[in-house]
Amino acid sequence: MKNKIFTIILLFVSISTFAQLDKEKSYTKKISEKLKALKVAHITEQLDLTKKEAEAFWPIYNAHEEEKHKHFESSMKKRKDLDIEKLSESEAEALLKEMQANEEAKVKSEKAFIEKLSKVISYKKIVKLMHAERTFKRKMIEEFRGRHREMRKD
Template sequence: MKTPIIYLFTFLLSCSALAQSKLEKIKALKVAHITEQLDLTKKEAEAFWPIYNAHEEEKHKHFESSMKKRKDLDIEKLSESEAEALLKEMQANEEAKVKSEKAFIEKLSKVISYKKIVKLMHAERTFKRKMIEEYRGRHREARKD
């Protein structure tokens, strides 16, 4: 009786480790891509990465908060007042994101040039595009099999 539970636990643990490993690999690829694109000096990199990582964490928290609310949402059962409250909350979340982005740029401008900040934004877009293309390519191959 205990053996199947142990196997299940081991399986779930290994799945979790694989997912974590993939996320870490993607983060490492993103760091490499940004590093290559920005051509940071050692001094710039030492100041840049803590600011960047803190901002990424904050963006992730905004995203998770937003997703939690939408995940359990049954739009058909929303009252008018609930819909209004939800829209106001969504607007407040968007405003918080904009405020966070402004603060991020302000902090970055003290350690790297504005041109490098623009390069950073471009690097993030190109990395995202590469990841989407990679994902699509793998799914095309999977469908062929």
């Protein structure tokens, strides 16, 4: 009898935990989608793309953002559970070489991105894009800091 009660309680706790994880994933996804929409609006406003330019620009931009995200995920996954103190010299060397290769791949990707973009928008707009991305990032950091300060006051 005690085993059945324990099993039922364990089942409810498990379901509750999974429900909470789903809520957190859903919340994170909503935030991510909102940020992406804000970024798209900011870039659109800053670049003042024509309809023709926008139709060609966004697929290239979105593919590049996805590629950058994959590089980031790959890099983070490898370093997430890394215990630097336990690394052997050969493991550290391999890690550094891998990090360098990842950086080189990012630079190569950025060059290819600019090359593709230059066929659909002017170089001046590409420079504006880079500026728009920096200003968006700065705005988001300032927003986060402001909200964090507000929370501390409460």
